[in-house]
Amino acid sequence: MDADDPGRRGPDLVAHADDPATVVPASGVSPAPDYASPRHSAPPGPAAVGPTPGVTPASYTPRSSRSPRSMAAPTRDHELRRTFPPFPPRDGDRFAESWWGNAWVGALEQGALDVKRLERGRGYAGQGHVDAITVTPGLVLAYVQGSRPRPYRVQVRLRTLDDTDWDRFLEAAADRPGHIAALLDKEMPRSLAECGVPLLPGPGDLEPRCSCPDRGHPCKHAAALCYQTARLLDADPFVLLLLRGRGERDLLDALSRLSATRAARAAQDRGPAPLPGVRAAEVLASRALRPLPAPLPPLPHPEQPPAYPAAPGGPDPFALDQLATDAAARAHALLSTGRDPVGQLTFWQDAVRLAAARPGAGLTAGTRALYSSLASAAGRTPPELARAVAAWRQGGLEGLAVLEEPWDPPAGRFDRARPLLLAADLPAFRPWRNHLTHPQGHVQLRLGRDGLWYAYESEPGHDDWWPRGTPDLDPVGALTGLGLPSDL
Structure with a gap:
């Protein structure tokens, strides 16, 4: 059966998209204003509704002049739940530009049993009949407007990955730095998707369900939702990863920890290079001693410290970077000149030196936080510290003395x-x-x-x-x- 069942007439109420116990007035839905392009996903938010274009009077019951809001609930979004506003109407049958978005469309069309239902689903999607889309692990949910005033509740289910598959995926992503960079740039590398983990669906992997009486696989409403989902995947591959069971922040944190662990293990395996020297027996022998080897030349400049990721309950990464950079500069000066340039400074003078070493001309948010912290520790105010920094940059320690003494x-x-x-x-x-x-x-x-x-x-x-x-x-x-x- 492909047509909507006219005999199934109930109260003009439908269940809420997230809470079946909550009912709202049923009505047709239409897309919100256009946003950017299908390659860039819009931020979650409630979708506005209005007259549905492309529906003829013969197949659509007129609605009242007051249209209800979208039935999606973006205020409930969190790490494992994302809501996207409806897409605007569009012309043409192409719903994806990326190779992974087209792979999703291929899985839908190869597993479909009726080509005509797919064509009607493409028409529904192109006319903007799909309301806001909610994505959670293993589930895509939306309301789709059919030929009746009451929209249908449509779900598309996809199996989530187990822990073994996720471990294999994270190892493959961390093997190449370009994989992580591509994901951050909203791209899905083929080598990452083909790492042995069933990331993209195949024919028969998509399980559509719809509240309409049509038992086709899929019905036109589910097909419309699948085509619009391809546009979401096209704009952000993290939607596909969320469907498979992991949120974006969780994945990026896991990749950061794995990359740091690998880097530390590689540095430990390399070990320090052996230094030139002489045997102790030769030094203690009663003969002319060989001269000691020349000292190693100092580095031309102190190296940049590693990046410190933020962790809940851990130290401030900005403060760690500031301290590490300053310690490296002092150690380099001590090795190069034999003296510590800040060894005799007072607490206030050292605070001024640290603030003056902060690069940049303007007071950014990070600089203001640094000034506030240093001034409070030294018992001064941020304006006093800013004036002292100007004096230090003018003439160093002597410039600060000219200002204050x-x-x-x-x-x-x-x-x-x-x-x-x-x-x-x-x-x-x-x-x-x-x-x-x-x-x-x-x-x-x-x-x-x-x-x-x-x-x-x-x-x-x-x-x-x-x-x-x-x-x-x-x-x-x-x-x-x-x-x-x-x-x-």
Whole structure:
């Protein structure tokens, strides 16, 4: 039987897609607005409904002017449940562009018993009669609008993989780094799908079920759902993996752990390379000793630490990366120069050094978190730390001292600075300890204990000085490097 049964008339109510105990008014469904293309899946969300295109008055009962919402429940989605909005109507019989999406269509068509039902199912899918689709392990569920006002509840079942199959799949995916990269790029490599695990369905593997009276295999409603499911697989192969029993986050976490374990095992198997040396018996013999081998040359730069994956209850991967990078830089400096560049720093100076080592010019979310943590540990505020970082980047430890430690310089260089500024057609700067301030109060020079002049800027009338420019032995040169000679 291919036609909908007109004798099966019941209350104008249907069961909810996820909770059979919940009933909602039955009505025709139609697709939501178009999203991107079939190669990019839309985010889960409830689908809007409206008049169903392509249905003639002779085969479709008019509905009331108030259309109910979609019967899908995307708010219940989680790792093992995903809901996709309905696809818009489309022309043509091609429902997949990828090879794995076409493999799904091939499994449907090769296992079908009636070609005409497939043709009607393609027409239903192309006209947008399939409502929002819910995917869970082993099950695809949607409501499909037929020729009657009440839509039919359609399921397509597919066997899930057991633990042995998943272990084999994960091993095959971790064998090649390109496999993981392809999955993240929403691609399914053929070599991964053909790793001995029955990932793609074959003829007869799809088990459709429909609430319509048609007992065809499949009926036109189930065929329509299968064709639309091919479009989902086309856009995101993780939908196929979810159908086989595993969610996207679970799979990616398992692949990350497996890759890290393999890398650690490979590094342990390689072991350190043997170092050149001499035998102890030869060294202790009563004869001229051979010279010791030359020390190994230091590396040109410290290496980048490995990536630390986040784990529930584990340490912050951002903090681990920060500490490892800093430790590598300090170890490299100690091997290269014989001294630790931060061994004598105070807690505050070391906090400023760590913050200044963070690359980038803007305060990103990660940088703001780092500043907040370091400032709190040092008993300072983030704005104070930001000003100190600017001073450190201007002149290192001496630049920080110039910012925070005024001092009384001896006669000589400081006294000769004002005549030099006047000779350069600059106004008379006001002296205070090691500071020389422009009369308008927007530019300042500070003499460091290293003999260099450090330029500062502030809004006129505000005592809010920030380090600017490059330190210079010449006070005029320090101001010229500031790039504002016309304002002085």
